[in-house]
Amino acid sequence: MRLAPALSLLASALSLAAPRAQSDPGPDARRPLAFVGATILPVAGAPIEDGVLVVRDGRIEAIGPRAGTPVPADAVRHNLAGKVLIPGLVCTHSHVGAPAGADSSEPIQPECRVLDSLDVRDPGLRKARAGGLTTLNVMPGSGHLISGQTIYLKLRLGSTVDALCYRWPDGTPMGGLKMANGTNSMRRPPFPGTRGKSAALVRAIFARARAYVAAKERAAGDPEKLPPVDLRLEALAEALSGRRVVHFHTHRHDDILTAMRIADEFGLRIVLHHVSEAWKVADEIAARGVPCSLILVDSPGGKLETMDIDFHNGVELERRGARVAFHTDDGITDSRVFLRMGALAVRAGMSRDGALRALTLSGAEILDLADRIGSLEPGKDADFAVLSGDPFSVYTRVEQTWVEGRKVFDLADPQDRLFAEGGYGASDGQAWHLCCAGQGGGQ
Template sequence: MLIINGRILPMTGEEIKQGYLSTEGKYIKELGSVEQAPKPENGEEVLDAAGAWVMPGLIDAHCHVGIIEEKRGEAGDDCNEVTDPVTPQIRAIDGVNPMDPAFHDAIIAGITSVMTGPGSANVVGGQSVFMKTHGRCIDQMAVLEPAAIKTAFGENPKNEYGGRELMPSTRMGTAAILREALFQAKQYQQDRKAGKLEKKDFRMEPWIPVLEKKIPLKTHAHRADDILTAIRIAKEFDIDLTLDHCTEGHLVAQEIAASGFPAIIGPDLTARSKIEVQNMSFKTNGILEKAGVLTAIMTDHPVSLIRYLPLCAGLAVKQGMSMEGALRAITINAAKICRTDHRVGSLEPGKDADIAVFSGNPVNTLTKTIYTIIDGEVVYREGDHS
């Protein structure tokens, strides 16, 4: 495929005002100024962008697409295994339905990959998967699996279990349960290395990549004190985490920056439906950006619909985030935080040919998606809403 006459925004290099991008199979081959564009080869599809914005496909770094299916109600809700507050062994890849119509909505919006996974009812919810938005077989759509282990602080786990007179019923109980799980996992890891185990433990094995810092804890934390508790525990056990939601992150921006952990902010395009989100504001994005925190923006679909990811980025700009920062928050920053930037998030030779062509700036509500390309294949053309 050859895309010509586009305004190319690689997200990791200088913008090319009028350029070209070529693909070979599933990968980006090269890009440059239009004067350097190669002649089309026999059978090569040529897309004339005619001045449109050519960008890496957008990324939603935290959602539940496919695992809370639209139109299916309770029958399609596989988000929370609320039978045990600690379930690291469950895997989102076993619960995601690629037939969820929200995947097509994502494609129409130029979103080519997502991090989807368990919800926040449990202290330890299970394993998330980073996946493409096009396909019918999740095994082929998955880019990284497991991509993280979901953990949760705040109201959700304590309300879920405290209401049944089970632990946790307090924030202290939530922290204690997570510490105990990590303590046991550390002991398991040590015994494993020392050859003391007669057999592997199915519930303990998922912790190994976390303890080895190959994947992070994906941490649901809205309130400032929950954010700081998550950081405290991560430092205690020397593990990585992402601060997901981070609703009151603007109140402890310097502490987050000092921790070195990234933030995935949102969903801000929704109601303040519980006490811990009373300080929700799109200004959080800009404040954390200015503090030096690596930030991404999420929809938490279906809390906010996945199609509104670019809109959320635009509203973050309106409340103080830089335009460059907002575009990076839904492309390369999201990829870095999800540890998939070697494949997606920017337009670079050798990376996956996941490309979105927009009529203008995607954070503008009037901008249209002209093409969405995943793995070098056009999966959406403007006007194809079926």
């Protein structure tokens, strides 16, 4: 009696295991797309009732109210009356896809790249699409002072990391540098045992990197005079030059100040991540103009550094004019309910506009991608999510996610729905990264 359901489960498991076919785009692929009738929240600009979004070649060609925004005659029309259309969500800090960076041998390993480890077929990426996410900063963990190079991913349908990564104009994969202070990166030697030692080790390596850069400049291209290639210092040189943004894990108020102090000393472009005690030093953060990537979790504690985490972090920073983004830290929180984090910030007093910006454009700015994504404007990538209603209502569902004018998630598709809601097979092979949860639970 049990055979039939078992077989059908097996069949569905097999079909899940196969990567989604990269379907032939077909003859309509070159036609423009028109999304008509939704309430559009472009983030850059006021809400548009009964709006029209025209997409051509993966980019936004036009956006505006129906009256005044002509739909090209040859466009493929999508009727979105009653729906809400928002920019694709940008997660500035994720761990989906089994990213690896540094190993456990030493505390400073900036030469390690997430690029070389990522599995973009991991169900975590499908779940992220189901949450309306279209861009991720995938990072190594926080168990090191410098744990490696992060990667910025565009959640296209694709089966290689190369197909998904953003690139700098020179063609190299784009990403930041992950750093951390506080207890996660404190361990037995050669790891630091105190906060003072943590800062000293970081200053020492950046001082070396600065000297390395100077030596290269002095060599002026002469191979005889160039210092031997040092990948570790090369990565830090990219942070010193400002090309590579430093994503700095930090919780406690004093650690937040230390992170900013080190950034000042070496001229680093940093983003503060988690920033659990941001409310205690909100003035200092705002005065220095350092952007924050916040996480809100459902209860305080769980580790000493998050004792005073507070939903008010968003509004306290917003009031002072600081740049605020949110992140999932997936699997700490689930990408499928990323909108909820903005809503919880609203619950604590943040403005709705500010919270939606923090889930989209502010994240794009933090990743140096605001010229391409984060808001719905002509010329930007056609990355967006179609919602059943108010972005900050629990009853709202993400119905579709689009990347560069291609649908990458559809709640009406049973397979996509499985990833959106969970159930048998939804997490097959999913890798979980709970940053430092394994180090004794709350160091």
